[in-house]
Amino acid sequence: MSGPTPEERALVDRISADSLTTRRDYLRIVATVSGGLAVGSTLVSAGVLHRHGDGTAAPLKVADRLAPGEAVTFDYPGEDDRAMAIRLADGSLVGWSTVCTHLACGVLWRDNHAEQDGLYCPCHEGVFNARTGEVTSGPPPRPLPKVLVVEDEQGAVWAIGTARSGESEEAGLCRGLRERDPALAERAGCGRRS
Amino acid sequence: MSYPPEYTPSSAEPRLNRPVPERYPQIRATSGYADPRVRRTGPGPGAGTEQEPERSAMLTARVAVAITVVIGQLWALTVATNAWMAGSTATAWWCTGFSAASFLVVLAAWRIGPRDR
Ligand code: FES
Numbered sequence: 143m144s145g146p147t148p149e150e151r152a153l154v155d156r157i158s159a160d161s162l163t164t165r166r167d168y169l170r171i172v173a174t175v176s177g178g179l180a181v182g183s184t185l186v187s188a189g190v191l192h193r194h195g196d197g198t199a200a201p202l203k204v205a206d207r208l209a210p211g212e213a214v215t216f217d218y219p220g221e222d223d224r225a226m227a228i229r230l231a232d233g234s235l236v237g238w239s240t241v242c243t244h245l246a247c248g249v250l251w252r253d254n255h256a257e258q259d260g261l262y263c264p265c266h267e268g269v270f271n272a273r274t275g276e277v278t279s280g281p282p283p284r285p286l287p288k289v290l291v292v293e294d295e296q297g298a299v300w301a302i303g304t305a306r307s308g309e310s311e312e313a314g315l316c317r318g319l320r321e322r323d324p325a326l327a328e329r330a331g332c333g334r335r336s
Numbered sequence: 337m338s339y340p341p342e343y344t345p346s347s348a349e350p351r352l353n354r355p356v357p358e359r360y361p362q363i364r365a366t367s368g369y370a371d372p373r374v375r376r377t378g379p380g381p382g383a384g385t386e387q388e389p390e391r392s393a394m395l396t397a398r399v400a401v402a403i404t405v406v407i408g409q410l411w412a413l414t415v416a417t418n419a420w421m422a423g424s425t426a427t428a429w430w431c432t433g434f435s436a437a438s439f440l441v442v443l444a445a446w447r448i449g450p451r452d453r
Pocket of ligand 1: 242243244245246247263264265266267268280281282
């Protein structure tokens, strides 16, 4: 069996060129797309997407000690919420979710030239300030969500809570406390703020 | 006056009621009929063109409005996603409201004047 001859193909071409999509057809298509976008927006607002690095969990010991310039990765608060605690060169301790706020790639700590580059996302060259979590360059739309890290007397590092992009540590702690124990949050002075 | 207005298969403007070859000199007797399987004469003069030429531009405008509104919805979806991810659920719901209202506008642009071609 042989395929269509060139004449037949030209004929099919000619006939399909004649089949019109009217402007009313375009209106119908555009209306369908519009409805789909409205439904999609509803789903997003209702929370189908996973908010990376958000939630509460029991305190987690992430390192016995952390020297300046060192970083340690862990999962907090959930199993899929990759995070990192970093001791900056001046000794201050910070913790960030390492799920990029752009398209959720893994954010890296480049300790060889960390101070000027901060946290680096290799997917689209996003860079976050390691001290503040703010976006310093690249496409990410939001600062990194924060993981609240503290040090105990022995120098061990613990992850104790989370704060969302741009949220203050107190607001994040209070939100976590309210979710777990509203009465305790009230007593801790969290009730007054929204 | 009710919308859409009373249907009349021609224009009030005589200029637009001229025969098709005069209105569209580029259209030949065989335009659209080069399919060699067609052996008989087809529809009469004027078939396949606008019945109400004045309403044609309006239909184009409706398509343009609908597409513009959909672009606005795409933008609103990015704002909603960003707001929800940052924890401002209220902002995300406002964007959803905007998107739903936009959908109603597109629906109106589609459904108004259903006979326009
Ligand atoms: S996913 Fe990190 S910059 Fe695109």
